[in-house]
Amino acid sequence: MLGSAILAFQNMASLERLGFLSFGVLIGLVLGVIPGLGGLVGLSLLLPFTFNMDPYTALAFMMGLQAVVVTSDTIPAVLFGVPGTVGSAATILDGYPMARKGEAGRAFGAAFSASVIGGLFGALLLGVSVPVLRPIVLEIGSPELLAICVFGLSLVAVLSGGSPLKGLAGACIGLMVATAGDDPQTGTLRWTFDSLYLWDGLPVVPLALGLFAIPELADMAITKQSINVKAGEQQDARYGQLDGIKDTFRNWFLVLRCSSIGSSLGAVPGIGASVIDWIAYGHAARSEKGAPESFGKGDVRGVIASESSNNAKEGGALVPTIAFGVPGSASMALILGAFLIHGLVPGPEMLNKHLDVTYTLVWSVAIANILGAGTCFIFANQLAKVALIRIGILAPVVLAVTYVGAFQGSRQWGDIYALLIFGLIGWIMKRLRWPRPPLILGFVLGGLVERYMFISTERYGADWLWIWRDFGDGDVAFAPYVPIIFAVTLYGVLAPIIRGYRARAKTSQATSKFGFQKEAINPDFFFALFLFALFAIAYYISSDWEFGARLIPSVVSIAAMIFIGWLVLSAMFIAPGDKAEVEEHGIPGRGEGGAPAQSDVHFDISADYGDLPGAEVTKRVIVYFAWLLFFFGAAAVVGLLPAMFLFLAGYMLFEGKESLKTTLYVSVSIWVLSYFLFHKLLIIPWPQSVVGDMFPALRSIPWANLF
Numbered sequence: 148m149l150g151s152a153i154l155a156f157q158n159m160a161s162l163e164r165l166g167f168l169s170f171g172v173l174i175g176l177v178l179g180v181i182p183g184l185g186g187l188v189g190l191s192l193l194l195p196f197t198f199n200m201d202p203y204t205a206l207a208f209m210m211g212l213q214a215v216v217v218t219s220d221t222i223p224a225v226l227f228g229v230p231g232t233v234g235s236a237a238t239i240l241d242g243y244p245m246a247r248k249g250e251a252g253r254a255f256g257a258a259f260s261a262s263v264i265g266g267l268f269g270a271l272l273l274g275v276s277v278p279v280l281r282p283i284v285l286e287i288g289s290p291e292l293l294a295i296c297v298f299g300l301s302l303v304a305v306l307s308g309g310s311p312l313k314g315l316a317g318a319c320i321g322l323m324v325a326t327a328g329d330d331p332q333t334g335t336l337r338w339t340f341d342s343l344y345l346w347d348g349l350p351v352v353p354l355a356l357g358l359f360a361i362p363e364l365a366d367m368a369i370t371k372q373s374i375n376v377k378a379g380e381q382q383d384a385r386y387g388q389l390d391g392i393k394d395t396f397r398n399w400f401l402v403l404r405c406s407s408i409g410s411s412l413g414a415v416p417g418i419g420a421s422v423i424d425w426i427a428y429g430h431a432a433r434s435e436k437g438a439p440e441s442f443g444k445g446d447v448r449g450v451i452a453s454e455s456s457n458n459a460k461e462g463g464a465l466v467p468t469i470a471f472g473v474p475g476s477a478s479m480a481l482i483l484g485a486f487l488i489h490g491l492v493p494g495p496e497m498l499n500k501h502l503d504v505t506y507t508l509v510w511s512v513a514i515a516n517i518l519g520a521g522t523c524f525i526f527a528n529q530l531a532k533v534a535l536i537r538i539g540i541l542a543p544v545v546l547a548v549t550y551v552g553a554f555q556g557s558r559q560w561g562d563i564y565a566l567l568i569f570g571l572i573g574w575i576m577k578r579l580r581w582p583r584p585p586l587i588l589g590f591v592l593g594g595l596v597e598r599y600m601f602i603s604t605e606r607y608g609a610d611w612l613w614i615w616r617d618f619g620d621g622d623v624a625f626a627p628y629v630p631i632i633f634a635v636t637l638y639g640v641l642a643p644i645i646r647g648y649r650a651r652a653k654t655s656q657a658t659s660k661f662g663f664q665k666e667a668i669n670p671d672f673f674f675a676l677f678l679f680a681l682f683a684i685a686y687y688i689s690s691d692w693e694f695g696a697r698l699i700p701s702v703v704s705i706a707a708m709i710f711i712g713w714l715v716l717s718a719m720f721i722a723p724g725d726k727a728e729v730e731e732h733g734i735p736g737r738g739e740g741g742a743p744a745q746s747d748v749h750f751d752i753s754a755d756y757g758d759l760p761g762a763e764v765t766k767r768v769i770v771y772f773a774w775l776l777f778f779f780g781a782a783a784v785v786g787l788l789p790a791m792f793l794f795l796a797g798y799m800l801f802e803g804k805e806s807l808k809t810t811l812y813v814s815v816s817i818w819v820l821s822y823f824l825f826h827k828l829l830i831i832p833w834p835q836s837v838v839g840d841m842f843p844a845l846r847s848i849p850w851a852n853l854f
Contacts, residue, residue: 256391539803
């Protein structure tokens with residue numbers, strides 16, 4: 148093994164290979180910054196260019212890109228509260244509040260240093276554990292995968308701060324949304340509303356951008372403040388980075404634990420980047436001292452946990468790809484395609500005959516992480532200054548890129564509809580203190596939960612839950628993993644609720660009286676009732692479907708009605724204490740058992756409009772969403788990319804009150820850059836518009852095919 152590792156390093160030391168690796172890193176950093184794009188898009192573009200390369204160069208080129216996308220996606224997550232990729236969603240929860248406190252540089256320093264350590268850890272794991280992990284991965288079946296997914300869902304109890312029931316209900320929303328489309332088991336069309344767009348299910352990109360990007364930009368537009376609301380306290384990014392690096396090394400044990408989580412779960416096919424960062428974040432929230440009081444409010448440990456696991460998972464995802472030919476993620480499927488193009492067959496040959504190629508991947512991941520983090524460190528000082536840009540310029544630019552990024556979901560008009568719908572839902576949830584992370588977590592795990600539950604039930608019946616499992620032909624084997632994981636899951640769900648009751652017993656809440664609470668009748672209460680009604684309708688409709696199609700919708704509907712019903716009844720009939728507490732915290736935005744919610748919803752970004760009167764907030768909300776609808780309407784008439792220029796210029800000129808010179812300079816610059824990136828380089832097939840239908844000849848002109 149050592150000889151193969153040395154030979155692979157000598158191969159990688161070639162200037163040509165290092166040059167292609169560096170070029171791949173640069174492309175990956177750019178794609179990570181732009182919301183909606185990611186490694187999958189980049190690898191799809193690079194794959195055709197690797198046909199004439201030798202295997203070492205081709206794999207170095209592609210791994211250079213893939214390894215650093217989750218490094219640079221930290222930048223929009225910290226600065227705008229917008230996930231560059233779905234793998235950076237957990238970074239928002241503490242990174243964005245840090246930027247608003249003037250600590251963007253510190254967040255970058257912690258994130259980039261944790262990323263490079265996590266990436267190196269993942270590469271090390273790949274280098275030493277492929278032969279060791281092979282028998283372990285072979286032991287993992289659909290029941291174990293289902294148990295891991297359910298454990299991931301149990302984290303919503305931790306990710307929901309003062310009200311675990313709200314988090315569990317939010318996860319149920321995500322699971323139900325994930326069932327939309329053509330059911331793979333029975334062919335039943337579920338929740339498609341006669342729309343072809345929903346036949347294949349809802350893409351994660353517009354949903355994630357809608358839940359996080361639209362509400363955060365709405366708050367900035369409503370308050371008319373830049374990202375850094377404490378501009379006078381802006382920290383020098385260079386010194387802030389040093390502080391962030393010190394934070395990483397000060398929390399070295401957390402980095403190692405979360406890197407282990409990322410690399411280990413990355414080796415499990417199907418888990419994916421969109422789940423791993425939440426699991427690592429939830430682990431940190433449970434295990435770190437003082438986390439319940441500080442996480443979600445700008446705690447650097449939350450950034451470290453998310454980012455170290457993100458980069459570590461790339462090394463782990465290569466394990467099943469190399470050892471079994473089973474891609475650990477969608478991006479790894481394209482890496483597997485590169486293997487086959489160059490005559491490399493995954494399996495035993497990659498562990499003996501082509502071991503030098505395997506170690507080329509190890510060195511590529513390690514070097515790419517160092518180059519990517521180093522590049523981000525160099526430019527972090529300039530990037531942190533984005534937090535000071537006037538909101539009249541920043542909001543339209545980020546919104547414009549978000550629209551085009553959301554369109555990458557499936558490249559249909561439905562992506563824009565989904566962006567706007569979930570943007571409104573996300574803003575409502577944020578205002579009413581319903582945590583959004585559980586919804587996105589439930590959505591990304593929904594397909595996996597349904598697939599593994601159906602296979603487990605059909606294959607093993609009820610035995611998949613037990614420690615002894617019948618594998619057929621009388622072969623009964625000891626399988627303890629599922630009960631162990633479920634025991635840990637049950638503890639994770641019940642522990643926050645039990646802690647809430649204990650806290651209530653130690654306070655004046657113990658004297659709370661039972662009886663109808665008229666203060667509970669508020670917007671939060673009606674939102675909860677609306678959700679209860681939706682799940683009741685969903686249960687009624689799904690009850691007529693075949694077993695395979697109704698299994699998850701029925702289970703999720705029943706669970707959601709229990710959670711929401713408990714939430715509503717406790718709000719209506721258990722007095723939370725004095726009236727001041729009710730007015731401050733709202734109902735049912737509080738912990739179970741009548742315990743009040745804390746002033747901020749942990750593990751989400753709270754909405755704070757300061758002293759703005761309610762009427763003014765309502766007016767600004769209407770104006771903000773009117774601009775979003777204007778963008779949508781203009782895109783339907785003249786095309787998405789031309790509408791981007793109209794939106795940029797109109798918003799900056801009329802809403803941002805910027806000068807005509809500034810408006811034209813920024814609008815033209817952003818539009819020209821977008822034109823060359825999306826139209827020329829990525830060759831996006833733009834949606835049809837009214838102008839294109841009226842003048843179809845425009846679509847035959849390559850440079851003008853925007854309509």
